[in-house]
Amino acid sequence: MTVNKQNTKENQPAVNIDRLIHEPARFNILAHLYVVESADFLFLMRQTGLTRGNLSSHMSKLESAEYLEVVKEFVGKKPHTMLRLTDEGRMAFQDYRQSMKQVLENLP
Amino acid sequence: MIQDIDLKKLEKKAWKSTFQDGLYDIVFGVLLVSFGIIPIVRQIIGLWYIPILVLPAPLIFIFGKKFVTVPRIGIVKFGPKRRATHKMMVKIMVIVFIVTLILFLMTITKTFPGTLRTVFKGYAVPFSIGISAFIGLSFCARLMDFQRMYIYAILIGLGIPVAEVLYKTVGAPFYGLITFSIPGIFVLSYGIILFSRFMRKYPLPAKESELI
Numbered sequence: 530m531t532v533n534k535q536n537t538k539e540n541q542p543a544v545n546i547d548r549l550i551h552e553p554a555r556f557n558i559l560a561h562l563y564v565v566e567s568a569d570f571l572f573l574m575r576q577t578g579l580t581r582g583n584l585s586s587h588m589s590k591l592e593s594a595e596y597l598e599v600v601k602e603f604v605g606k607k608p609h610t611m612l613r614l615t616d617e618g619r620m621a622f623q624d625y626r627q628s629m630k631q632v633l634e635n636l637p
Numbered sequence: 638m639i640q641d642i643d644l645k646k647l648e649k650k651a652w653k654s655t656f657q658d659g660l661y662d663i664v665f666g667v668l669l670v671s672f673g674i675i676p677i678v679r680q681i682i683g684l685w686y687i688p689i690l691v692l693p694a695p696l697i698f699i700f701g702k703k704f705v706t707v708p709r710i711g712i713v714k715f716g717p718k719r720r721a722t723h724k725m726m727v728k729i730m731v732i733v734f735i736v737t738l739i740l741f742l743m744t745i746t747k748t749f750p751g752t753l754r755t756v757f758k759g760y761a762v763p764f765s766i767g768i769s770a771f772i773g774l775s776f777c778a779r780l781m782d783f784q785r786m787y788i789y790a791i792l793i794g795l796g797i798p799v800a801e802v803l804y805k806t807v808g809a810p811f812y813g814l815i816t817f818s819i820p821g822i823f824v825l826s827y828g829i830i831l832f833s834r835f836m837r838k839y840p841l842p843a844k845e846s847e848l849i
Contacts, residue, residue, distance in 0.1 A: 564648035565715050571842055572711030576651055581843075609712060 546632070549594050550625040554579055555587045559614065559622045562597060567613035588612065596621055649782060652719060654710060656783060659831025660701045664694045665789040666825025672796070673818025676810035691738065705832075709839035726780045733773030737793070740766040763801035767794040792820050 550556055557577045562568065568576075574584050591597045596618030600611045614622070671690045678686040715723070740762070742748075771794025778786035796816045803812035 560642055560644065560647055561651065564644050565651060565713050566717075568713040569711045572713045574842075575710050575839065576654065611712070611714070 545628050547621055547625045547628070549590065549596070550621060552587070554583065555591060556625075558584070558587055558591065559596065559618065562612060562614045563619065563622050567600070567611040569609050569611050573612060591618070594621075648715075648719070651713065652715065653782065655706075655713065656781070657831070658701070658706045658710075658835040659828045659833075660698055660706065661783065662785065662824055662828030662831055663701070664698050664828075665786075665792075666821050666823075666828050667694045667697060669789075669792060669796070669817045669821025669824055671817075671821075672793075672800075673813040673816065673821060674810070676813050687742070701832075705836065708841055709836070722780050726777045729773055729780075730777050733770055733777075737766055737770045737773075737797075740769075763798040767797040770794045770797065789824065792817075792824070796820070 550559060554577070557579070558573060561573060561576050570584065570588075573579075574581060577584065579587070588597065588599075592599060595615055597612055598615050600613065602609050602611055671693065675686060675690060678689055682689070714720075771790045774790035774793065775787060778784070778790060800812050800816040803816055806812075807815065
């Protein structure tokens with residue numbers, strides 16, 4: 530019995546798509562964090578257009594996956610929660626974009 | 638498709654969002670109006686016109702950012718390249734502002750050293766000031782990708798030599814009012830409109846503790 534090499538996982542980039550990032554809102558969050566060093570919750574909310582609850586929910590999932598980290602800092606006398614991508618998050622985002630590019634290129 | 642997103646454009650959009658509040662327009666408007674009313678103010682309060690000229694614009698900017706803009710759109714730290722660009726832009730603006738102000742004050746108070754006066758005859762001095770202000774501000778406009786700043790560069794850069802010409806034709810205080818204050822009022826008005834639109838578009842959010 531011969532193995533159909535065309536159907537292995539390596540040749541099906543769609544299988545490798547990170548479903549966590551694939552969700553549009555989460556992709557939007559990661560894209561915005563990718564292009565800056567860090568941002569606070571409010572800035573992210575304004576840029577992505579997500580509601581407070583929606584953003585918080587997606588952030589929790591990304592944080593659980595260790596794609597982003599939440600850092601509490603003081604800016605002046607006020608506490609600020611800053612968000613930034615982890616190294617894993619940056620790599621995952623880059624890999625996701627690469628995978629999507631491959632999927633689109635392989636389309637007939 | 639969202640996955641086709643252009644990250645450079647996204648970063649630029651995020652960058653530009655930090656100055657859509659109209660504060661730069663208000664600052665340039667205030668500066669222009671201040672330049673225009675110098676002859677009048679100087680006659681009334683003497684040398685105290687200098688702090689009146691210099692202080693309002695940066696104070697409006699600093700307090701506006703701190704109490705209006707940042708509480709409405711949040712805080713962001715850009716990457717090293719953008720931060721370096723921003724630092725350079727701030728340095729250039731400070732240098733241009735100081736040099737232009739000093740030369741401008743020396744010109745209107747006729748306190749240029751004698752040797753410089755013979756070197757820079759006629760309109761050479763105001764044109765030199767105007768060109769340096771224009772180049773500095775245009776450079777900042779390019780770094781910030783802030784198109785309106787090119788207009789403000791022209792208004793200030795061209796305004797100084799035009800004021801010198803008008804001084805000899807219409808005299809004080811009208812030369813300043815025509816060259817600077819009238820355009821300044823339009824710029825300031827536009828800045829105020831942008832500012833109020835910004836405040837309506839981005840109302841103050843709930844407190845930090847309620848956000849997460």
